[in-house]
Amino acid sequence: MSVQLGGIKENWSAQEVGDGNINYVWIIKGPSGAFVLKQAADFIRIVPTWRLTKKRVWWERRSFLEYFKYCPSRVPKQIFFNEQYSLNVMEYCHPHIILRKGLISGNIYPKLAEHVSEYLAQTLFHTSDLxxxxxxxxxxxMDFVDNSLIHLTESVIFHEPYITHxxxxxxxxxxxxxxxxxxxxxxxxxxxxSQLKEKFMxxxxxxxxxxxxxxxxxxTNEDTKIIDTEFAFFGPMGxxxxxxxxxxxxxxxxxxxxxxxxxxxxxxxxxxxxxxAIQTWDSFVLKFVKLWEEEKKGEMYSFDTGLAQTKFIENLWQDTVGYAGCKMIRRIIGIAHVEDLESIKDTQIRADCEVKILKFAKHLILNRRTIPHMNYISSLLSTSM
Amino acid sequence: MSVQLGGIKENWSAQEVGDGNINYVWIIKGPSGAFVLKQAADFIRIVPTWRLTKKRVWWERRSFLEYFKYCPSRVPKQIFFNEQYSLNVMEYCHPHIILRKGLISGNIYPKLAEHVSEYLAQTLFHTSDLxxxxxxxxxxxMDFVDNSLIHLTESVIFHEPYITHxxxxxxxxxxxxxxxxxxxxxxxxxxxxSQLKEKFMxxxxxxxxxxxxxxxxxxTNEDTKIIDTEFAFFGPMGxxxxxxxxxxxxxxxxxxxxxxxxxxxxxxxxxxxxxxAIQTWDSFVLKFVKLWEEEKKGEMYSFDTGLAQTKFIENLWQDTVGYAGCKMIRRIIGIAHVEDLESIKDTQIRADCEVKILKFAKHLILNRRTIPHMNYISSLLSTSM
Structure with missing residues (x-):
């Protein structure tokens, strides 16, 4: 690592840049290079009284290594891991910014749908029984079944928003x-x-x-990297x-x-x-089915292709629509909101948006088995506003 | 163990009694007691060239211990385990006989449905997210996710019978x-x-x-014990x-x-x-729902009861009917047949039964989503013969 940074120790700098809810993230810079250092404390950054296992950096690294096999361009290279200090050192993605901030600024990313659909198809196909x-x-x-972070998701997404909490x-x-x-x-x-939660669990x-x-x-305009994989576990693709x-x-x-x-x-x-949204889903399906055609070596669906693929994608679509609904509701009612909305300073305008999001999300969850395709969702979006 | 057997070593006897497909089973007897010793070789008893991990006795013991917590009367007590020799010593159930042999002889067991439904409800409820x-x-x-015996089931039940093999x-x-x-x-x-296999996996x-x-x-007339749990893993209750x-x-x-x-x-x-069949299913449902009402502490289905229970049991019914179909087909076409049929010496009569079983099983698999209840299956049985 010191070779990569270059120069002598006195020329190196460390800046804490984490803006997530959970961990601490530093950028370590030297005269000739830089990397990112992510460290887990045994609590949640935004709620220090909330304990959370430090093993999360291990799950992050383990899943990064797995994803890297199938999609090396879409995840940061892993450089160093130290279990004792719960830290994970990886490629510094520069001049990348967090996509959410780019979307808030109204930036257009020409390769985004292509890249995200590639990441989804590659990682989900290659880690399944297909x-x-x-x-x-x-x-x-075995490496992920005890990932206790999942319990956090079960609570904050599938439980708390639906009760007084x-x-x-x-x-x-x-x-x-x-x-x-x-x-x-x-x-x-x-x-x-609850049914979506059952499938999640x-x-x-x-x-x-x-x-x-x-x-x-x-x-960036040219590149896309997926980060923060510490919640990785075996669950539903949707x-x-x-x-x-x-x-x-x-x-x-x-x-x-x-x-x-x-x-x-x-x-x-x-x-x-x-x-x-349309392009990401459509490209995902094309890529996923292509992988199924070309690389299937798993023993699931060993007899047929056409019918199994159609049904598989149909089930995945229903899951996707349902989980999308859950993920929106929790961002309006639950513990962790999103900057896209929080940055709207006029709370009347913001709340007005949020009511519409809740109605849209509810519709997705309740009608996921009959919503036919993305164009229907586009019509829903127009109708919602 | 020597205290339990009583007397001196010279008075002890060991008799190999295993009649299953996979392991060796001895009854060790002494003047004042007896127990069962089960040992795994690193191959399958009936096909010595077929390798199979000896860890299977560990999974057997681990699952017995778990089931014992919730249903102590329905599983043999575990006495001793030795990992090095892959052996598991447990209660000698006497004068019990294997149920299959009892059914072939036309014996009636008045408490069978009560006992089996109790075992099913207790073990399945208490090891679920309910x-x-x-x-x-x-x-x-964590203890079961690497149970490699599952692959045997995937092959011999869900794959081989449906291809030339x-x-x-x-x-x-x-x-x-x-x-x-x-x-x-x-x-x-x-x-x-394939869909049932996906759910199994x-x-x-x-x-x-x-x-x-x-x-x-x-x-026996009075008692029922469930044995041979080495295939235990987290899978569908049905x-x-x-x-x-x-x-x-x-x-x-x-x-x-x-x-x-x-x-x-x-x-x-x-x-x-x-x-x-009717009594086992009906008693199972009553017991399972009662446990749900009285002992639910898991976080799945945390909002409601009535609707969730109804849907849960409906899904479980469909799985049960489908898997029952798969289990019958494999016993006619696949590697391991059953003595109920093999003991019919007249192969014309036997094959005649088997054709009817295949038709019945196919019907269950294809129509599991619309077969309404056990009485319908009773009608199917009459029609089949």
């Missing part, structure tokens, strides 16, 4: 009260969320990222795809809200966001 | 040819089997027995229930076939077998 031999998959699962908070009681009250008292919606389909929002992606789409749609609603209230002029940007 | 806390379940899963064999080519050919060329049936619902046929159960029901139905068809051809007179016995 690619791995049964025993290979079970061996890999101290972690919940929202922008404006007056505007949001009725919608939140309606959600928390909707037995049918909560039953659907019990369906070991692939080694998923587990937290793939737009804050876990770094971008949870990753849904998380990403949900965050595109959160951005869509925030921009649309600003436009509607005359605070923003670029009406093309929401169209770009809407298309990003 | 009872265990998320982290408790993940910890328990050297392990396959059947009673009578002339009588069975058309039906087997029809099964192996039925893309829709094979697609359904990916759905970590509970710590299931994994091989719960009537050869894994020992009985696989255990379906395996048991399938083997009751195999017995049903074998007796019905003998009656039809005038080789047996007791027409009441098949009625008893038919009712056993």
């Amino acid at each position: 690619y791995l031999k049964s025993e290979e998959k079970r061996k890999l699962m 101290q972690n919940n908070h929202w922008t404006n009681e007056q505007i949001l009260h009725d919608e939140i009250s309606s959600i928390q008292s909707d037995a049918f919606l909560k039953f659907e969320v 019990n369906f070991t389909q692939a080694l998923i990222h587990g937290d793939l929002h737009t804050g876990s992606i770094m971008v 949870f990753d795809i849904g998380a990403y789409l949900a965050n595109l749609w959160l951005s869509y609603f925030s921009h649309q809200g600003l436009i509607k209230h005359g605070k923003e002029e670029n009406t093309q940007y929401t169209k770009w966001l809407e298309d990003q | 009872y265990l806390k998320s982290e408790e379940k993940r910890k328990l899963m 050297q392990n396959n064999h059947w009673t009578n080519e002339q009588i069975l040819h058309d039906e087997i050919s029809s099964i192996q060329s039925d893309a829709f049936l094979k697609f359904e089997v 990916n759905f970590t619902q509970a710590l299931i027995h994994g091989d719960l046929h009537t050869g894994s159960i020992m009985v 696989f255990d229930i379906g395996a048991y029901l399938a083997n009751l139905w195999l017995s049903y068809f074998s007796h019905q076939g003998l009656i039809k051809h005038g080789k047996e007179e007791n027409t009441q016995y098949t009625k008893w077998l038919e009712d056993q």
Whole structure:
């Protein structure tokens, strides 16, 4: 590492840059190079009284190494790991910025859908029983089955937002009260969320990222890197795809809200966001099916191809739509909100967006089995605003 | 152990009694007691060239200990385990006989449905996310996720019977040819089997027995013990229930076939077998729902009860019916047949039964989503013969 940084120790600098909810992140710079150092404390950065195992950096590194096998251009190179200090040193992605911030600024990333769909298809296919031999998959699962961070997800996404809970908070009681009250008292919606939670807890389909929002992606015009994989575990593929789409749609609603209230002029940007969701899903399906055709060596679906693929993608679509709904609701009602909305200073405008997001998300969860395709969701988006 | 056996070493005897396909089993007897010693070689008893990990006795013991917590009367007490010699010493269940042999003899066991449903409800509920806390379940899963015996099940139940495979064999080519050919060329049936296989491989619902046929159960008039749990892993509950029901139905068809051809007179016995399936399922549901009402502490389905229970049992029913179908087909076409049928010496009569079983099993797999209840299956049974 010292060779990479160059010069002597006195010329090196370390700057804490973490803006996530959980860990500390430093950029270590020297005359000829730099890298990122991520360290886990045994608590959550934003809630120091909330204990969280330091092993999370181990799961991050372990999953990065696995993803790197299949998608080396889309994850930062891993440089060094120290278990004792719970630290993980990796490639410094520069001049990348966090995608969420890019979306808030209204930036367009021409290769984003291509890159994210590539990451999703490569990692989800190659860690499933479509690619791995049964025993290979079970061996890999051994490394992740005790990832206790999953319990955090179970609570903050699938439980707390639907009950009265101290972690919940929202922008404006007056505007949001009725919608939140309606959600928390909707037995049918909560039953659907419970079914999605059951699948999250019990369906070991692939080694998923587990937290793939737009804050876990770094971008430039040319490049895309997926980071923060410490929530990785064997779960339903649709949870990753849904998380990403949900965050595109959160951005869509925030921009649309600003436009509607005359605070923003670029009406093309929401169209770009809407298309990003369509392109990401469509490219994902093409790539995933191509991998199935060309690289399948796992023992699942060993008899046929056409029918199995169609049904598999249909199930995955329903999961994706459902999880996207859950991921949006929790960002409005639950513990961790998103900057896309929080950065709208006028709380009336923000709350107005949020009501629309809640209605949209509810619709996705309740109707995921009958929503036919992305174009239907585009129509829903227009209708919502 | 020597205290339990009593007397001196010279008075002890050891008799090999294993009649399963896989392991060696001794009864060790002394003047005042006895126990069972089960030892695993690193191959399969009936196919010595087929390697199989000796760790299987460890999984057996580990699962016995877990099941014992919730259902101590239904599993043999564990006495001693030696990892180096891959041996497991446990309670000698006497004068129990293997249930399959009892059914072949036409014995009636008044407490069987009560006991088996108790075992199923207790073990499946208490090892699921309905009872265990998320982290408790993940910890328990660590012990079973690498159980490589599962791959054997994936192959011999969900794969080999549906293709041309050297392990396959059947009673009578002339009588069975058309039906087997029809099964192996039925893309829709094979697609359904693939979906059941996917769920078997990916759905970590509970710590299931994994091989719960009537050869894994020992009985007297008063008692029932479940044995041979080395296939235990986290899989779909319906696989255990379906395996048991399938083997009751195999017995049903074998007796019905003998009656039809005038080789047996007791027409009441098949009625008893038919009712056993109904009673086992019905009692299981009652007990399972009662446990859910009274002991639920897990975080799955945390919002509601009624709707979730109804849907949960409905899904479980569909899985049960589907897996029962798979378990019957593999016993006619695949590597390991059952004595219920093999003991019918007249191969014409046997093959005639087997054709009917294949048709019945196919119907269950293809129609599992619409078969409403056990009475419907009873009608199917009558129609089949």
